Amino acid sequence: MPKILLVEDDLGLQQLTKDYLEHNGLEVEVLDRGDEVFNYLENNTPDLMILDVMLPGKDGFSVCRQVRDKFTLPILMLTAKGEDFDQVLGLELGADDYVIKPAEPRVLLARINALLRRGQPMVKSSEELQFGDLVIDKTSRIVKLSDSEIVLTSHEFELLWLLASNAGEVLSREHVHQHMIGRQYDGLDRTVDVRVSRIRKKLGDNSDKPYRIKTVWGQGYLFVSDAWDL
Structure with a gap:
């Protein structure tokens, strides 16, 4: 219970x-x-x-x-x-x-x-994503950047995994919101925007001009696969 x-x-x-x-x-x-x-x-x-x-x-x-x-x-x-x-x-x-x-x-x-x-643990698998110095391990739910572990909440991890799994593809805010929050985006809810901002900060992205996880205005979010070499 x-x-x-x-x-x-x-x-x-x-x-x-x-x-x-x-x-x-x-x-x-x-x-x-x-x-x-x-x-x-x-x-x-x-x-x-x-x-x-x-x-x-x-x-x-x-x-x-x-x-x-x-x-x-x-x-x-x-x-x-x-x-x-x-x-x-x-x-x-x-x-x-x-x-x-x-x-x-x-x-x-x-x-x-x-x-x-x-918040439930993901089903264990051998899935791992690596982009330069960034490693995202789905099994252990561990994220490392240049061998330093990055502490994410379970929801931040899920959002990062979603974006990284679709690297190079713009995911619409509506799609991300539905996937992460479980309800239709109403045009006002800032939950996903704030989580993206927190992930950027933890991963050392530029908050003013993000180049690792970009916001494509009017379209959505883009995880850049070749921006992770430190």
Whole structure:
């Protein structure tokens, strides 16, 4: 049974969410303070964390940044309606997805299940991609650049694998979004853009003028196969 950590300081909403998720086959543990999360994760291994933005002790953005530096579990953030800044900032700090509050329970459950499915280890195979000094091993889910291991979240790895598997081919934003997020691109969601940006940063790409993972304006993303010799 998947274990969910719910970090929410509204105790009424916390209990309603916990009851609904447990009724749908999930184990839920709760915290109501942001400054308790890191210590909890050092002693427990939930499969996913639902993280509110406004929390006592430490806000959700600070928690997300702190957690992402050490842990790779999926993070689903709860953001205020219409707060695009909150949504983009959460993704930039390493959140995997977000739901706008007040969250409709079925939508929240669907997002959780989608993240849990994508967070499952890939079926083992001997597949490995190499481009110059970049090596992507699908079996071990390890990425190395010039023999240095690059730490990616499970969703960042899947996105990099998708792009690298189609090296030299422009993948449309709609295709990537559907593949990674599991829902149709609405023209506004920045989730994939932010993940691409994080991957570029970790792989030493130029954030202003990317030359390894390019954005082809009006078309999509292009993984450049001959840009990885250091």
